[in-house]
Amino acid sequence: MPVIAPMPAARPTRVPQQRNGVEDVAAAGTTVDHLTETYRAHYRSLLGLAALLLDDTASCEDVVQEAFIRVHSARKRVRDPEKTLAYLRQTVVNLSRSALRRRILGLKLLSKPMPDMASAEEGAYDQLERDSLIKAMKGLQRRQREVLVLRYFADMTEAQVAETLGISLGSVKAYGSRGIAALRTAMEAPA
Secondary structure, eight states, rough: OOOOOOSSSSOOOOOOEEEETEEEEEOOOOOHHHHHHHHHHHHHHHHHHHHHHHHHHHHHHHHHHHHHHHHHHHTTTTOGGGHHHHHHHHHHHHHHHHHHHHHHHHHHSSSOOOOOOEEEOHHHHHHHHHHHHHHHHHHHHHHHHHHHIIIIHHHHHHEEHHHHHOOOOOOOHHHHHHHHHHHHHHHOOOO
């Protein structure tokens, strides 16, 4: 089990003073001894919490260690020693979120592998197919072409297409269905 090197015992932030007969004492924060005891008692449960949020043991251990280091550094701000465990749990959750964010960002930034290059024949065939599709699209009625272009090439929903063209949702469906049928017929016909 990893160990945090203890720091010298924390001193109170203010010394008790008498003012008008009332003793003024400020909380000293969480002591190193209390933090060490918390570490011994709750390390495994915090590790389990991190394991529920992360997927590998090394990251879990790193997160829990970092949480103890941060709480140790900020122990004067934890006024109530009874809240140390809650503070540690929240720190573990926040550090786990950060670790996941860094991982996701790293995956997004990874370079994508280059696709296999198509042969010249495949490229020529794709070009012919595109040309025949464009020719078939030009042969459609204006509204059918507009609906199909907005629906499938602009990736709009039927409701968005209806709103854009100023027609009803039923008209969008009808023009789309007839347009696809006309495209299928035109594409299957010998050139």
